[in-house]
Amino acid sequence: QVQLQESGPGLVKPAQTLSLTCSVSGGSMNSGGNYWSWIRQHPGRGLEWIGYIYYSGGTYYNPSLKNRVTILLDTTKNQFSLRLSSVTAADTAVYYCAREISMVRGNWFDPWGQGTLVTVSS
Amino acid sequence: DIQLTQSPSNLSASLGDRVIITCRASQSISDWLAWYQQKPGKAPKLLIYKTSSLETGVPSRFSGSGSGTEFTLTISSLQPEDFATYYCQQFWTFGQGTKVDIK
Numbered sequence: 001q002v003q004l005q006e007s008g009p010g011l012v013k014p015a016q017t018l019s020l021t022c023s024v025s026g027g028s029m030n031s032g033g034n035y036w037s038w039i040r041q042h043p044g045r046g047l048e049w050i051g052y053i054y055y056s057g058g059t060y061y062n063p064s065l066k067n068r069v070t071i072l073l074d075t076t077k078n079q080f081s082l083r084l085s086s087v088t089a090a091d092t093a094v095y096y097c098a099r100e101i102s103m104v105r106g107n108w109f110d111p112w113g114q115g116t117l118v119t120v121s122s
Numbered sequence: 123d124i125q126l127t128q129s130p131s132n133l134s135a136s137l138g139d140r141v142i143i144t145c146r147a148s149q150s151i152s153d154w155l156a157w158y159q160q161k162p163g164k165a166p167k168l169l170i171y172k173t174s175s176l177e178t179g180v181p182s183r184f185s186g187s188g189s190g191t192e193f194t195l196t197i198s199s200l201q202p203e204d205f206a207t208y209y210c211q212q213f214w215t216f217g218q219g220t221k222v223d224i225k
Contacts, residue, residue, distance in 0.1 A: 046209065046216055046217070046218045046219050047166065047209060047211075047216040047219075048216070049214040049215070049216070062214065063123075096165055096166075101171075103154075105152050105153065105154045105172075106152045106153075106154030106155070106156075106172065106212065106213065107154075107156075107213060107214075108156035108168060108171040108172075108211065109156070109158075109166075109168065109211070110168040110171070110177065111168075112165040112166055112167075113165065114164075114165055115164075115165050
């Protein structure tokens with residue numbers, strides 16, 4: 001059974017780059033139809049999809065964040081990572097990694113990591 | 123971009139109540155929709171995918187239906203562990219959430 005676990009700094013200074021890693025266990029990242037996503041949740045708010053990476057290395061980002069987001073893949077370590085540059089207090093959120101199961105007619109996210117709170121503050 | 127609007131945003135209900143949450147899409151893109159349950163301090167948990175398919179291990183009191191632009195999540199008899207926030211999702215958009223609490 002696939003499990004995901006986020007890791008990375010819980011505190012980032014304004015204007016710096018937020019970096020998180022998601023470790024995948026219990027399955028291969030190279031399965032077709034599986035996309036590896038980052039999703040965030042601002043305190044007390046709803047869910048915002050950030051972007052995904054496919055096992056081939058292809059990526060797709062939320063247009064509202066695409067200028068600042070990079071998602072990278074390391075299949076040798078069964079990990080994928082998130083880089084969000086030029087952060088501000090508005091990027092303070094719980095960041096989740098999740099597997100996206102995607103088909104022509106739609107998609108869903110399962111499983112999710114436990115989430116990690118990242119606070120942007122000097 | 124598609125927008126998903128859930129109603130109600132907050133819902134107070136009693137144990138044993140039948141609860142219905144609606145998710146309306148701003149346009150009809152797909153007949154597939156997913157539903158998640160989130161409890162405080164926890165990650166969202168997939169309940170239903172492909173509009174009406176129950177995720178393994180999810181109690182049968184949960185059901186989903188709909189098509190086009192209107193979808194529903196129904197809890198047939200509310201249990202104590204069901205008090206949570208529920209989100210719908212289609213492609214890369216989530217609804218704003220519906221918080222179900224105790225009446």
